[in-house]
Amino acid sequence: xxxxxxxxxxxxxxxxxxxxxxxxxxxxxxxxxxxxxxxxxxxxxxxxxxxxxxxxxxxxxxxxxxxxxxxxxxxxxxxxxxxxxxxxxxxxxxxxxxxxxxxxxxxxxxxxxxxxxxxxxxxxxxxxxxxxxxxxxxxxxx
Numbered sequence: 001x002x003x004x005x006x007x008x009x010x011x012x013x014x015x016x017x018x019x020x021x022x023x024x025x026x027x028x029x030x031x032x033x034x035x036x037x038x039x040x041x042x043x044x045x046x047x048x049x050x051x052x053x054x055x056x057x058x059x060x061x062x063x064x065x066x067x068x069x070x071x072x073x074x075x076x077x078x079x080x081x082x083x084x085x086x087x088x089x090x091x092x093x094x095x096x097x098x099x100x101x102x103x104x105x106x107x108x109x110x111x112x113x114x115x116x117x118x119x120x121x122x123x124x125x126x127x128x129x130x131x132x133x134x135x136x137x138x139x140x141x142x
Contacts, residue, residue: 059101075087075119
């Protein structure tokens with residue numbers, strides 16, 4: 001057995017060279033929040049905790065989202081049931097090749113969080129399948 005001990009490092013190198021892994025920093029779209037998006041200043045006030053009022057929902061992806069019609073949906077946590085309940089849903093149209101998009105208040109959607117609590121926010125495709133999601137905490141204004 002001691003005669004083959006010198007072969008152990010070579011065997012280890014052979015095994016490691018056979019293992020292939022790919023690592024991606026971001027393999028799925030990321031959804032997050034900011035106070036507002038300004039074309040000059042970009043994202044203003046990025047966080048996961050805000051006071052009641054309007055927010056901007058941001059989505060960033062390393063590849064094109066491939067969406068034309070999509071939805072932003074809010075579900076609010078119900079403490080008595082311990083589950084998330086549907087709160088609001090808004091429709092948007094975007095370009096299929098977009099990798100970075102912001103959703104904010106417009107004539108059809110207010111993107112306002114009127115009640116304090118925890119919210120699950122989704123970017124949904126046209127078939128209501130989840131593309132990205134995140135949690136946000138809304139606290140009362142002082």
